[in-house]
Amino acid sequence: MRWVVYWSLFVASFKMFVRNRAALFFSLFVPLLIMLIFGVLNFGGTTKISLGLVDQAGNAASHALVSALEANPSFDVTPGDRAGELAELKQGHRDLVLVIPAGYQGPLTSVSSGLVAFSNRSKPEQAQIGGLLLNAVVGQLLAGGGAGSAAPLVAVQPLAGRSLGYIDFLVPGILGLTLMQLGLFSVSFGFVQLKRTGALRRLFATPTSPAYFLAAQVTSRLIIGLAQVVVLLGVGLWFGLHLVGSVPLLLAISLLGSIIFLAIGFSIAGWAKNEDQAAPVANLVSLPMTFLSGVFFSRDAMPAFLRTVTDYLPLTYLNHALRSVINDGVGVGAISGDLLGMAVWAAIAFLVAVRLFKWE
Amino acid sequence: MTGTIVAAHDLRKRYGDLQAVDGVSFEIAEREVFGILGPNGAGKTTTLEMIEGMRTIDSGAAVVDGIDVSQDPRGVKARIGIQLQASSFFDELNLVELLELFGHLYDRKVDAMGLLADVELTEKARSQVRTLSGGQKQRFSIAAALVNEPRVLFLDEPTTGLDPQARRHLWGLVRQIRDRGHTVILTTHYMEEAEELCDRVAIMDAGRIIALDKPLALIDALLGRGFSKERVERLANLEDVFIDLTGHTLRED
Numbered sequence: 198m199r200w201v202v203y204w205s206l207f208v209a210s211f212k213m214f215v216r217n218r219a220a221l222f223f224s225l226f227v228p229l230l231i232m233l234i235f236g237v238l239n240f241g242g243t244t245k246i247s248l249g250l251v252d253q254a255g256n257a258a259s260h261a262l263v264s265a266l267e268a269n270p271s272f273d274v275t276p277g278d279r280a281g282e283l284a285e286l287k288q289g290h291r292d293l294v295l296v297i298p299a300g301y302q303g304p305l306t307s308v309s310s311g312l313v314a315f316s317n318r319s320k321p322e323q324a325q326i327g328g329l330l331l332n333a334v335v336g337q338l339l340a341g342g343g344a345g346s347a348a349p350l351v352a353v354q355p356l357a358g359r360s361l362g363y364i365d366f367l368v369p370g371i372l373g374l375t376l377m378q379l380g381l382f383s384v385s386f387g388f389v390q391l392k393r394t395g396a397l398r399r400l401f402a403t404p405t406s407p408a409y410f411l412a413a414q415v416t417s418r419l420i421i422g423l424a425q426v427v428v429l430l431g432v433g434l435w436f437g438l439h440l441v442g443s444v445p446l447l448l449a450i451s452l453l454g455s456i457i458f459l460a461i462g463f464s465i466a467g468w469a470k471n472e473d474q475a476a477p478v479a480n481l482v483s484l485p486m487t488f489l490s491g492v493f494f495s496r497d498a499m500p501a502f503l504r505t506v507t508d509y510l511p512l513t514y515l516n517h518a519l520r521s522v523i524n525d526g527v528g529v530g531a532i533s534g535d536l537l538g539m540a541v542w543a544a545i546a547f548l549v550a551v552r553l554f555k556w557e
Numbered sequence: 558m559t560g561t562i563v564a565a566h567d568l569r570k571r572y573g574d575l576q577a578v579d580g581v582s583f584e585i586a587e588r589e590v591f592g593i594l595g596p597n598g599a600g601k602t603t604t605l606e607m608i609e610g611m612r613t614i615d616s617g618a619a620v621v622d623g624i625d626v627s628q629d630p631r632g633v634k635a636r637i638g639i640q641l642q643a644s645s646f647f648d649e650l651n652l653v654e655l656l657e658l659f660g661h662l663y664d665r666k667v668d669a670m671g672l673l674a675d676v677e678l679t680e681k682a683r684s685q686v687r688t689l690s691g692g693q694k695q696r697f698s699i700a701a702a703l704v705n706e707p708r709v710l711f712l713d714e715p716t717t718g719l720d721p722q723a724r725r726h727l728w729g730l731v732r733q734i735r736d737r738g739h740t741v742i743l744t745t746h747y748m749e750e751a752e753e754l755c756d757r758v759a760i761m762d763a764g765r766i767i768a769l770d771k772p773l774a775l776i777d778a779l780l781g782r783g784f785s786k787e788r789v790e791r792l793a794n795l796e797d798v799f800i801d802l803t804g805h806t807l808r809e810d
Contacts, residue, residue: 205661209650216649394645399701401611402639403662404631 202405206413213387214421220383225425228375229432235367235493245273246327249282249294254301262297265338271330286315288525289361289439292323295331295351304339304350318355328353361439361524368433369520370492372426373512376451379422380458381465381483385475388414388466397556407556415459422455423448442522446529450522453539454515460546467554486512491520511546514538562587562740563608563709568617570603577603579764580617585709590731590741592755594748599761601744602642605711608742610634622708635663638702638739640695642713646686652697653682656704663705672700676730692723699730703739710734712743716750721800728753749796 214220250266252259267274275282275291282294298311314331316324328351335350391397400410426448434440461482469475489496489503490512496504507513518535521527529536563585570578578600585591593601606612608619610630619626621633646655653669660667673679676696681689689697695715702710712731716724724747731754735741745751751758752772759769768775 199664201661201664205658209647209654209658212654213647213649391647395641395643396645396647398611399641399644399646400662402609402634402641402702403659404635405662406631 202409203413206410207417210413210417214383214417220387224375224379224383228371228429232367232371232432246271246323246330247292248272248274249285249291250274250276251279251282251294251296252276253299254297258303259297259301261338262335265334269334283315286317286356289317292317292320293327304335310350312351314351314353316353316355318357324353324355362437364433364436364438365524368429368438369523370516372429372451372519373454373516374487374492375425375429376422376454377458377483377486377512379418379425380455380462381479383418384459384462385465385469385479386472389469389472389475393471418459419452419455423451426451440523441526447519447522450518453536453543457511457539457543457546460543460550464546464550464553467550486510491516511539511542560587561585562622563742564620565608566618568604568607568619569615570607570612571615576764581766583759583766583769585740585742587740588735588738589756590735590754592751592758593744593761594751594758595761600764601761602713605713605742605744609637609639609711635705636708638705638707638710640698640702640712640715644698648685648687651683651685652678656701659701659704665705667704672703676700692719692726695719695727696730707739709740709742712741714744714746716745716747721796
């Protein structure tokens, strides 16, 4: 190993990437733009109040209240048990959780009806609006339309919880997408171009083994990928991202993800003779994952069979791992399944790259 | 002339059904300018690439500066400089960065500005290769082939596509390089170039060398066989007119 050779090729690879406007545009500016557009427009954010409904009474009066709430267009009602719904509230997935106590007999003006709505303290607007709306709905059920009832019918009790916005869903997805694009496109285009123009052959004319150049290309892109993760996380935080997990763990996950996509990129670059061959294959690999691996939208909305199939995509593993660490702050143990899936993909992609790779 | 620096013995290379090189042998002396001529597909480039260690040799042997290419291609590459036909470099790096990078590939620190001065590209030091004209690209390509002070410089069609001024300029550069003690092997399609530059030429056709001698000796041999041109040779040709009208000095296009 001649370190000077490796280092000079690494610096050259780095400069080549940074000075290539198209590469910079697609790998850094486009993800930022996507984040800006989706973040500002707040796609996926809903104007409805997400209400968890716990019916412990199960009688005619409680059913009347449940139907009234479900019929109300301002609420997005999810029924469940108390512990489960309160957990969802704390995770930031519910704005309010209404508990109908056992023995509930309908709203009363004289004594407390026993209705309690738990709110998320970090979502004060939703708590306030939701509380008012709940009181209005319950009031409708009062004899006489609730006129004259001074005291609130529903007691709103704030709990500590997170406020997860769309940005919290989006940022991990964009990180995964960016690492995939960097690996797939910068390699398959950049490297194929060096191959086609003969720049790679010119390296062959020197006594240096081309493996040095390959190592320099791979490592420079790994570093660039990590730098992108840091920049995008920073921008995400500025947009209000709640980053609760460990940043070193995020970087480690990103590194593993980059290795998969770089290996796929080098498989394509090694096989293709020119950019026209590389482009459709790179798109064929990246497009399905862009939409099926949970970058922009939750995979929960997908049909079950499609979800089962796409569970095994490398970007699905990467996005899930990144999202778990960023949103829930989990450690290695909780994402070991994702890491295993990624390791298997990395091994497969590496073997394919070795088999398909041709220098000329 | 001193000792032999490049020796090819019965080199052969086959691509599928095509016998691209079919038993080529020659010896080149130190500080010689040796030309390989021939039509497209004659096997010139393949012959060069086998000697350079850029292609495997099917049979036969090539020895450069005492090193057998098949045994130690890297050892040969360390001692030679190669200008590839239509060689290209990394687009995003400037000339100085490229020369320093190539120096490192030979474990050398290079005087990039000195090399650029030798090929008259000093003012382009911070430019990228893609901004250079055809002649400038070829000169840079030669500078890059000189970073390791090679014993032998291989030039594959160095003047193809250049205008007459740029071609003459490159001839001057090749002579300078020869005068500094390098051996030069070049391929060309241009007979006047071979006549101007080469101490000896090998003419190849269909993978074989069909003639090998000094240019004048080849011409004398032809005349000796009773050859005469149908037209009377003029004392000047159209290229002489062109050069006379547009000047001998190099113009950057």
